Amino acid sequence: MSFFYINIIAGIGFLIAGILTLYKQRKNPSENKYMTLAGFLLILAGICQFISVVSYFYELNF
Numbered sequence: 001m002s003f004f005y006i007n008i009i010a011g012i013g014f015l016i017a018g019i020l021t022l023y024k025q026r027k028n029p030s031e032n033k034y035m036t037l038a039g040f041l042l043i044l045a046g047i048c049q050f051i052s053v054v055s056y057f058y059e060l061n062f
Contacts, residue, residue: 004056011049018042 021039025032 004053004060007049007053007056011046011053014042014046014049018044018046 018039018041021035021042025035025039
């Protein structure tokens with residue numbers, strides 16, 4: 001069951017990091033050109049973590 005909680009925390013961390021990266025890029029667009037890609041990839045990693053959690057939870061209960 002600890003796998004479940006670790007993946008939830010990792011997913012939340014990836015989503016927060018992605019949102020903050022995109023926010024920083026929007027605030028200073030000339031600072032780093034490739035931060036938008038990093039932000040989208042972090043958000044995508046968070047979504048994949050949540051899909052992993054849902055599939056693990058589904059596997060345990062059914």
